Amino acid sequence: MARCKSCGAEIIWIKTTSGKAMPCNAKEVVYWENKDGKANIVRPNGEVVRADLEGEEGKESGIGYISHFATCPNANSHRRR
Ligand SMILES: [Zn+2]
Incomplete structure (x- = not known):
């Protein structure tokens, strides 16, 4: 298990289909696929x-991971080099 360098949260690295490794929150979430x-x-x-994180029970699309950048309290420091 990796940890975010700036906030210490547990993260996992997932290689996306574009070939980039993306840091995601280790805890998976239920999502409802929605292009908006x-x-x-x-x-x-x-x-x-693209998805919503809440929706009609029983119609969820599956389980996935949220980019840690979206939830990191220190997200700005990730953008700095
Ligand atoms: Zn963080």
């Missing part, structure tokens, strides 16, 4: 999809 959704979800197979 507010969240970027990385599926366990590396596909990145």
Whole structure:
């Protein structure tokens, strides 16, 4: 298990279909796929999809991971080089 260097949260690295490794929150979330959704979800197979994190029970699309950048309290420091 890796940890975020700036906030210490547990993260996992998922290789996306574009070939980049993306740091994601270690805890998976249930998502509802939605092209107008507010969240970027990385599926366990590396596909990145737009989704909502809440929706109608029983209609969820599956389980995926949220980019840690979206939730890191120190996200700005990730953008600095
Ligand atoms: Zn962080």
